[in-house]
Amino acid sequence: MPLSAPSFELLPGAADSPLILHVPHSAREIPPAVRADIVLGDAELARELDHITDAHTAELAAGAAETARVAPWRFVNRLSRLVVDPERFPDEREEMLAVGMGAVYTRTTHEDVLRPAGFDPAPLVERYFHPYARAMSDAVADRLAATGRAVVVDVHSYPTDPLPYELHGTGPRPPVCLGTDAFHTPPELLDAAREAFAACGETGLDSPFAGTYVPLEFHGTDPRVSALMVEIRRDVYMTEPGGPAGDGLTGLATALARLVDAVGAVG
Helix, strand or coil, rough: CEEECCCCCEEEECCCEEEEEEECCCCCCHHHHHHHHCCCCCCHHHHHHHHHCCCCCHHHHHHHHHHHCCCCCCEECCCCCCCCCCCCCCCCHHHHHHHHCCCCCCECCCCCCCCCCCCHHHHHHHHHHHHHHHHHHHHHHHHHHHHHCCCEEEEEECCCCCCCCCCCCCCCCCCCEEEECCCCHHHHHHHHHHHHHHHHCCCEEECCCCCCCCCCCCCCCCCCCEEEEEEHHHHCCCCCCCCCEECHHHHHHHHHHHHHHHHHHHC
């Protein structure tokens, strides 16, 4: 299994760890050939990246990995989600197509045009989306082979105030939102997350963002794969939008490490 590719990186953890910290939206990098098809000017694009990027979440995952007793594996997207969003369906199953945010975005967070009408997403899906999905499936399969189980914890953030693109932005926006899947999120994983993040403030469930990421090869069929999404409200740890991290990042990394340790302790 390759450890890296141009658009993503698998950072090895302990051989006996079942856990993969998945960080899909932390980067701002856009290759020049992809940038050429984005209609925003440079200043407009920088503002959009401020809003759409889950800033500092790669640092959060790294801090947790350094602190945890048994180091988790980390799968980190090194390109902006404006290239492709690896967590979207690449077809009509994706509900975010309604606001121009399928696997390849054509609209911005404020519903402005990002790519021109008639833009063909297929080359980007083939170049970036499918290799990412295959590598993530391989990473999960590798943890299953090594430990008999795999646990994917998605690491995200979200703005304090809802953005226009959000389909479900009217619900609660707690400091920590836990996204779940009816098949892949067992009660013990959810309980461990609530306990781990208790010191970070109120922990909510599936609002303003719901669900979690499981590679399609395993989704809904393999109970050995567990998954949870951790969404941190950005005012807890950074200056919005797109500003520097604050003191809250250290506490969140400690909390995420507690979750990592709890997952590792569950055999």
